[in-house]
Amino acid sequence: MAEYPFTAADLDALRQWDTPTICNALELVVPHRRGYGFTVRQLVAADPRLPPICGLARTGTIRAAAPSGRTAAVDRAARLGWYDYVAEAAMPTVVVLQDLDDTPGTGAFWGEVHTNVHKALGAQGVVTSGSIRDLDTSAAGFQLLAGMVNPSHAYVHIVQYGQEVSVHGMAAHHDAVVHADRHGAVVIPHDAVVRIPAAIDLCLRRERLILDACGSRDFTVEALKDALARADEIH
Structure with a gap:
């Protein structure tokens, strides 16, 4: 069993903040990661009202535009192997x-059946460059962030799993920590997980000075400049 420098409770705690806030904190905790590690193209959120998700990545690849070329038995074995892989966490x-x-997105892997299957396997949701469907009948609370919505599953099949993948510019490997919501997704380095809450607290205290100045009835540009200067002094 793999060992992690964080607990399930640490990951759950990060769900109280949206993904942009997590990205802000990462700019402080791992500044060299400022320009990458997150999705850079818009994803469709099946239900934008759902809260953020945060968990260990279960990675895989699919195709749907044409049959796999494998036997039905091999296709089925790949699907069942995928289920075992997702469950082993x-x-x-x-x-x-x-x-x-x-x-x-030619064919949707995700719909009523697979959202319920993966929710039962312990997944909180999916981030995919593929498509989704069955928006009204998907598993309750299961986060779906996808490249598009499509009514058909066409020839969709699992190609491989457990390797590094890339979704809308975000590279993710097996067991990477992924945080996602309607804004997109970001990978959190393992050694940064437990440092995120303190960094968020710092960000919020700095932002509060600026927001208070902007919301004041006595707002002036000079007051804004002063708030910015005072925010820079908070460490």
């Missing part, structure tokens, strides 16, 4: 599924 998971087709 010490903590809640987030699926990160890359669609390898030239036109990603």
